[in-house]
Amino acid sequence: MTSSSPETASHAPHPALLLARGIFHLAAIVTVTIWGFLAWPLPFPGVFTGIGLFALSVLLWALFLSPRPVLRVDRFAQALFELCLIAAAVAALLALGVFWVWPALLGVAAAAVGFIASSRSA
Numbered sequence: 001m002t003s004s005s006p007e008t009a010s011h012a013p014h015p016a017l018l019l020a021r022g023i024f025h026l027a028a029i030v031t032v033t034i035w036g037f038l039a040w041p042l043p044f045p046g047v048f049t050g051i052g053l054f055a056l057s058v059l060l061w062a063l064f065l066s067p068r069p070v071l072r073v074d075r076f077a078q079a080l081f082e083l084c085l086i087a088a089a090v091a092a093l094l095a096l097g098v099f100w101v102w103p104a105l106l107g108v109a110a111a112a113v114g115f116i117a118s119s120r121s122a
Helices: 015-038 042-067 075-095 101-121
Strands: none
Touching: 015 042, 015 075, 015 101, 042 075, 075 101
16 A cells, blocks of 8 residues: 555645745845944945955855755754844844834744744754
């Protein structure tokens, strides 16, 4: 008999969920980078800070959060890095003077999508 049981089914997250998670990660990286450029006076410290924060956030994303991470960690450490990236984006939006509702919605939505995507892949 060749019936498929739920135990043998793959627990891979839906591609749309992975796309939404990637969009939230991209939005967080862009937000932190924009904050890095605008938080200090241009050209001298602002450009270096913006480029440095961009490089740091992309490096941490590639090491721990990408679909094929360079360093494999357990899902709790991966969730910690994802929450740190989301928290940095929320803090950057608040520092830029955005009304507090929008950063809160971004943070809650990104954390929920990240949680659902990581719990389905485990």
